[in-house]
Amino acid sequence: xxxxxxxxxxxxxxxxxxxxxxxxxxxxxxxxxxxxxxxxxxxxxxxxxxxxxxxxxxxxxxxxxxxxxxxxxxxxxxxxxxxxxxxxxxxxxxxxxxxxxxxxxxxxxxxxxxxxxxxxxxxxxxxxxxxxxxxxxxxxxxxxxxxxxxxxxxxxxxxxxxxxxxxxxxxxxxxxxxxxxxxxxxxxxxxxxxxxxxxxxxxxxxxxxxxxxxxxxxxxxxxxxxxxxxxxxxxxxxxxxxxxxxxx
Amino acid sequence: xxxxxxxxxxxxxxxxxxxxxxxxxxxxxxxxxxxxxxxxxxxxxxxxxxxxxxxxxxxxxxxxxxxxxxxxxxxxxxxxxxxxxxxxxxxxxxxxxxxxxxxxxxxxxxxxxxxxxxxxxxxxxxxxxxxxxxxxxxxxxxxxxxxxxxxxxxxxxxxxxxxxxxxxxxxxxxxxxxxxxxxxxxxxxxxxxxxxxxxxxxxxxxxxxxxxxxxxxxxxxxxxxxxxxxxxxxxxxxxxxxxxxxxxxxxxxxxxxxxxxxxxxxxxxxxxxxxxxxxxxxxxxxxxxxxxxxxxxxxxxxxxxxxxxxxxxxxxxxxxxxxxxxxxxxxxxxxxxxxxxxxxxxxxxxxxxxxxxxxxxxxxxxxxxxxxxxxxxxxxxxxxxxxxxxxxxxxxxxxxxxxxxxxxxxxxxxxxxxxxxxxxxxxxxxxxxxxxxxxxxxxxxxxxxxxxxxxxxxxxxxxxxxxxxxxxxxxxxxxxxxxxxxxxxxxxxxxxxxxxxxxxxxxxxxxxxxxxxxxxxxxxxxxxxxxxxxxxxxxxxxxxxxxxxxxxxxxxxxxxxxxxxxxxxxxxxxxxxxxxxxxxxxxxxxxxxxxxxxxxxxxxxxxxxxxxxxxxxxxxxxxxxxxxxxxxxxxxxxxxxxxxx
Numbered sequence: 001x002x003x004x005x006x007x008x009x010x011x012x013x014x015x016x017x018x019x020x021x022x023x024x025x026x027x028x029x030x031x032x033x034x035x036x037x038x039x040x041x042x043x044x045x046x047x048x049x050x051x052x053x054x055x056x057x058x059x060x061x062x063x064x065x066x067x068x069x070x071x072x073x074x075x076x077x078x079x080x081x082x083x084x085x086x087x088x089x090x091x092x093x094x095x096x097x098x099x100x101x102x103x104x105x106x107x108x109x110x111x112x113x114x115x116x117x118x119x120x121x122x123x124x125x126x127x128x129x130x131x132x133x134x135x136x137x138x139x140x141x142x143x144x145x146x147x148x149x150x151x152x153x154x155x156x157x158x159x160x161x162x163x164x165x166x167x168x169x170x171x172x173x174x175x176x177x178x179x180x181x182x183x184x185x186x187x188x189x190x191x192x193x194x195x196x197x198x199x200x201x202x203x204x205x206x207x208x209x210x211x212x213x214x215x216x217x218x219x220x221x222x223x224x225x226x227x228x229x230x231x232x233x234x235x236x237x238x239x240x241x242x243x244x245x246x247x248x
Numbered sequence: 249x250x251x252x253x254x255x256x257x258x259x260x261x262x263x264x265x266x267x268x269x270x271x272x273x274x275x276x277x278x279x280x281x282x283x284x285x286x287x288x289x290x291x292x293x294x295x296x297x298x299x300x301x302x303x304x305x306x307x308x309x310x311x312x313x314x315x316x317x318x319x320x321x322x323x324x325x326x327x328x329x330x331x332x333x334x335x336x337x338x339x340x341x342x343x344x345x346x347x348x349x350x351x352x353x354x355x356x357x358x359x360x361x362x363x364x365x366x367x368x369x370x371x372x373x374x375x376x377x378x379x380x381x382x383x384x385x386x387x388x389x390x391x392x393x394x395x396x397x398x399x400x401x402x403x404x405x406x407x408x409x410x411x412x413x414x415x416x417x418x419x420x421x422x423x424x425x426x427x428x429x430x431x432x433x434x435x436x437x438x439x440x441x442x443x444x445x446x447x448x449x450x451x452x453x454x455x456x457x458x459x460x461x462x463x464x465x466x467x468x469x470x471x472x473x474x475x476x477x478x479x480x481x482x483x484x485x486x487x488x489x490x491x492x493x494x495x496x497x498x499x500x501x502x503x504x505x506x507x508x509x510x511x512x513x514x515x516x517x518x519x520x521x522x523x524x525x526x527x528x529x530x531x532x533x534x535x536x537x538x539x540x541x542x543x544x545x546x547x548x549x550x551x552x553x554x555x556x557x558x559x560x561x562x563x564x565x566x567x568x569x570x571x572x573x574x575x576x577x578x579x580x581x582x583x584x585x586x587x588x589x590x591x592x593x594x595x596x597x598x599x600x601x602x603x604x605x606x607x608x609x610x611x612x613x614x615x616x617x618x619x620x621x622x623x624x625x626x627x628x629x630x631x632x633x634x635x636x637x638x639x640x641x642x643x644x645x646x647x648x649x650x651x652x653x654x655x656x657x658x659x660x661x662x663x664x665x666x667x668x669x670x671x672x673x674x675x676x677x678x679x680x681x682x683x684x685x686x687x688x689x690x691x692x693x694x695x696x697x698x699x700x701x702x703x704x705x706x707x708x709x710x711x712x713x714x715x716x717x718x719x720x721x722x723x724x725x726x727x728x729x730x731x732x733x734x735x736x737x738x739x740x741x742x743x744x745x746x747x748x749x750x751x752x753x754x755x756x757x758x759x760x761x762x763x764x765x766x767x768x769x770x771x772x773x774x775x776x777x778x779x780x781x782x783x784x785x786x787x788x789x790x791x792x793x794x795x796x797x798x799x800x801x802x803x804x805x806x807x808x809x810x811x812x813x814x815x816x817x818x819x820x821x822x823x824x825x826x827x828x829x830x831x832x833x834x835x836x837x838x839x840x841x842x843x844x845x846x847x848x849x850x851x852x853x854x855x856x857x858x859x860x861x862x863x864x865x866x867x868x869x870x871x872x873x874x875x876x877x878x879x880x881x882x883x884x885x886x887x888x889x890x891x892x893x
Contacts, residue, residue: 012806028523030642035525038756045754045809050800053808055315057488059528061636062413063319078639085639110459111806118436121316125428129421130380134300134705135371137378141335144389154382154407157414161318190380 001027001088004096005040007052010109013116017109019098029089033076034059034066036088037099054113061085061225064160067167068113069100074164074223082162082225102163104172106210117163119209120177126205127198128181130190149187156183158226165220165228171212176220178206179236180228186239196243203240252505252864252878255666256360261884262343265364268667269710273717280305283716284724286453286468288440288495290317292412292697293680294474295419296704302426304709306716309466310423310432311455313439313490313811318420321476321488322700325412326533326633327396328404329376329697331369336393340401342366347885349695352398352585353660353688354838354854355887356511358862358880360667361685368706369698373405375705379418383407396693397534398585398892404694409533409633415697419704438464439811440495441739443471443502443676446731450502450676454735458811461804463736465727469719470675470712473499474704477659477681479512481819481826482771483763485656486518486531492815493822496663496682504671505864505876507664507684509822510830513691513839514772515657516589519640520609529655530640532612532633534693537582539617539626540650542589544601544610546570554603561603561611561649572596580892587690587839587852588892590654594772595850597653604651613649654772658696660687660839661829664864664878668711669703672864675719677712679703684862689838743803746813751796755812758793762816762823765789770827775843779831783824787871790820825865825873832875835859856887 003024010017024043027036034056041051057065061082068083070076076086091097101109106119145153157180165176182199185191191198214233221230257264275283283306287298290312298310312320334340346366350357373391377383383405384392393402407414426432437458444452450471455464478493479485500506517532545551546568553559572592574581584592593610596602603609618626623646627634634645641651662684669677669685680700687695769782793816801807835855836845845853862878 028525030522031525032527032640035527038527039525042754042756045798045800048798048800051809053806057314057319057490058321058324059489060324060486060530061639062324062410063314063321063488065314065319080635081639085636087639087642089642114806117315121318121424121434121436124318124421125424129425130378131425132375132378132422133303134296134375134422134709137371137374140333140374140377141390143377145385146389147385147387150382150385153380154384154414157382157407157417158410160413161316184382185380188380188382190378 001029001091001093003027003091006096006098007113008100009052009112012111013108027088029087031088032059032084033070033086033088034084052113053111056084059084062160064162067102067115067162069102069167071098074102074167075225080225080227082160102167104166106172107163107166120161120163122209123174123178123202123205124181127201130185131194143189145188153184153187155229156180156187156232159228160226162225164223164225166211168219168223169212170217170219171215173214173220174206174211175214175233175236176224176228176230178202179232182236182239183232186235195239196246199236199239199243200247252664252876253666254358254878255668256358257667261359261363264360265367272710272714275713275717275720277305279720281307283307283719284309284468285712286466286471287311287474288453288472289320289474289476289682290420290423291320291322291474291476291680292416292419292700293704294472295320295416295423296701297472297474297679297708298432299419299422299426300705300709302429302431305431308426308432309435309468311435311438311440313458314436316436317423317434318417320416321491322416322697323413324488325697326409326531327535328394328406328411328694329372329415330396330403330694331373331405331698332366332403333370333373335391336402338401340403344401345369345403348399349686349692350688350885351890352692353690354852354890355688355856355860355882356508356837356880357686357688359882359884364707365686365699365702368702371706372698372701376415376418379421381407381414381418394535394538395583397537397583397589398692406535409535409630412697415701419701441814442498442735444732444735445502445673446725446729449674451725452727452732454739459806461802461807463739465732465736467725467727469716469722470677472677472679472708472712473663473682474679475682477662478822479656479659481762481823482656482766483759484521484526484529484767486515486529489528492818494815494818497818497822499663499671499673499676500867502673504673504676505664505866506661506825507862507864508661508829509826509865510833510840511660511689511838512656512826513586513658513660514590514654516586516593516654517612517652518655518657519637520604520606520651520653530636531655531657532637532650532652534586536612536630536633539629540582540612540614541571541616542573542582542610542612543569543571544596544603548600551601551603555605555607557605570601577892584892585690585692590772591841593654609651609653611649612652614645615649618646658691660684660689660691664862668714669707670711670715675715677708679708689840743810743814746797746810746817747799747803749795749797749799751798753796753798755797755799755809755816758789758797759812759816759819761789762786762820766823770823770830773841773843774830776831779827782827783831786820786824786827793817793820821870824871828873829863829865832863833859852890854889860887
């Protein structure tokens with residue numbers, strides 16, 4: 001395949017960025033999208049130019065590090081995959097592909113396609129856990145959990161924290177990410193004792209960090225590589241209202 | 249010369265850990281506040297250790313090269329975690345888990361460490377459930393188990409095909425809680441560059457802020473390395489792109505010994521290699537072997553037609569299929585341990601029965617299970633894996649059998665540690681995949697997660713405390729000390745040297761070349777000639793690297809190529825040691841197969857008389873290593889030939 005790439009290049013957080021056009025020839029359709037970028041970088045190094053910086057690590061769709069906005073969609077044109085699992089067979093010979101970083105105020109660009117997502121860590125630190133110390137646990141099977149609840153909890157827990165939901169949202173809302181963690185614990189008996197405190201703290205942190213509100217377009221769900229359901233947002237709202245009522 | 253003292257406590261194997269805990273020294277709460285611990289790596293071992301130390305009241309600093317601690321590669325583990333709960337009432341016990349693990353490791357692990365691992369396994373499950381890890385459940389609400397390779401019981405706990413993710417997020421949440429409480433300070437996008445020694449003890453690290461490129465100095469009363477394995481020395485592996493051995497290698501240059509580097513695990517069920525541009529290999533969980541049957545065509549002409557694309561797997565009739573694992577190993581069948589399954593696949597492909605365009609693949613077939621259980625059951629059990637396969641290979645595994653081939657997956661070897669997980673450097677502890685201690689020559693499936701969390705939650709909090717009890721009078725040191733300055737200078741000089749080369753080839757070029765040499769000469773079937781040749785080739789490549797690598801940019805800025813160059817420089821030395829260790833070990837055991845040493849049936853031929861030892865290598869100079877031996881003593885268990893027939 002022969003391709004034209006329009007890639008966002010930005011020197012650092014303070015500089016102004018711009019699109020730079022590159023062309024690539026003879027790309028195999030079995031190549032992954034990131035391997036295609038590797039080939040581009042190899043050619044840039046040969047020409048003594050600076051390679052394109054992008055985040056990636058596991059390259060099997062689970063670490064959540066890759067974060068490319070490809071042709072106007074987080075993680076690109078395929079459904080329910082991360083950019084590292086996207087393969088070039090999803091494109092056509094002669095295509096022009098636009099690659100940008102996540103665009104959201106709480107995710108500032110570090111360089112080129114790399115953004116800072118420590119805001120997500122801060123939200124988890126605000127309350128995304130069950131407060132149990134090592135060694136302080138009871139026998140595992142003393143907590144019986146109905147299979148459907150465990151399955152729903154697992155559905156929510158599958159979130160990889162990549163931030164595609166925020167990048168997809170016109171409000172840069174983090175509701176899908178936050179609600180996935182709230183739901184995982186709210187659905188389990190172990191998570192109930194701290195449920196109201198957790199939702200209050202995490203939502204407050206989310207707001208303080210500048211993430212927008214939810215206006216129910218569900219772009220987050222459509223673009224989530226792990227197909228996290230928007231029903232988690234409803235569950236979080238319910239938890240929030242109940243918590244607020246009981247606090248007041 | 250450092251003496252290899254494994255410090256195994258006295259008494260019967262089942263009481264050693266209790267005896268240790270009963271007699272170890274503790275640190276009182278007011279002194280804990282005065283002690284600093286550095287943890288490098290935020291995978292299962294690192295995150296769980298840091299969280300536990302924070303809870304105890306120590307000051308912890310933790311480092312990872314990724315943008316968040318939640319990205320560590322433990323997250324990619326799929327199948328499950330073992331524990332001796334015996335919920336299915338199928339005959340499991342702590343002893344049996346210990347025995348299976350020791351036998352699975354081909355009697356090259358330390359008895360006392362393995363027993364302790366089995367002993368704390370149940371507490372790990374309790375801990376994870378309390379943290380809210382959504383393990384699979386039975387309809388009655390209790391925990392569900394499945395079976396894994398090398399065991400005849402079902403002792404594996406799992407969260408779909410994402411067990412590593414869920415356990416890591418559990419440890420990450422515990423870590424996040426301690427960060428919030430101010431007990432742990434997190435340094436993400438920081439890479440450890442060197443170890444700082446003061447008066448013969450590990451006292452800190454030099455780290456590079458990967459965003460600014462600046463070198464920073466950090467002090468700790470103790471340093472814990474939980475930096476994972478060295479599988480990427482083969483370039484193509486199931487490891488993450490950033491996984492590296494540099495922290496271990498720098499520690500080795502300061503006096504830590506590297507143990508059993510030739511014990512590397514080639515995982516039997518990975519998606520086969522398909523092109524030169526390929527950057528990594530993807531694992532298909534071992535759990536698939538619960539319901540999938542492995543086969544190749546019985547007739548060579550069928551295999552040939554298949555490779556030419558003229559005959560599909562589905563069109564080969566039942567009687568013309570060779571279920572070679574079931575044929576060779578009737579007792580364990582498709583659930584033989586990984587080393588055995590990998591070698592058997594290679595044997596069939598080498599003999600001309602391989603399938604797919606390259607001929608380097610075998611089939612993993614679910615047709616029978618789908619017929620027996622229904623597609624929905626298979627989907628519920630392995631849905632995400634099937635989806636992953638389809639995205640990569642562009643073929644539907646519900647309809648066509650999967651194609652798989654072995655790939656580098658895990659490193660059993662690592663830094664040498666004693667029973668307390670302390671290396672030959674006083675005050676330097678090593679946990680998880682980074683140490684050598686528990687898996688011998690081959691790791692069983694679902695045991696890596698067990699070991700990572702055992703070390704972090706239940707071993708280090710005791711043993712490091714025992715060490716720190718003698719450090720309560722050591723005040724925090726200024727990082728202006730000359731030892732820190734010297735270490736920083738070492739790092740600076742090396743980076744300056746790398747940057748000054750300005751040759752003609754990229755870092756990746758050299759990494760790929762190294763990978764080819766390793767796979768070809770130090771891979772699944774090793775010979776004296778091949779290894780000797782491999783060592784010569786690695787040395788030659790290392791020379792070329794140091795004269796012809798091209799790194800754009802500057803050292804004091806974000807520079808991904810420089811990061812990679814630092815890691816590959818160390819792999820180019822480590823690869824040689826791996827080959828040297830393989831050459832030294834004139835026997836076949838576990839993942840280490842020397843073609844000269846095999847039974848007439850092609851099984852491993854161990855030499856217990858001469859090689860029942862841990863090979864611990866001391867760094868003398870570049871390309872020069874001194875061998876130390878820790879003889880393995882088996883008091884509890886009789887050492888036998890491994891038999892899965």
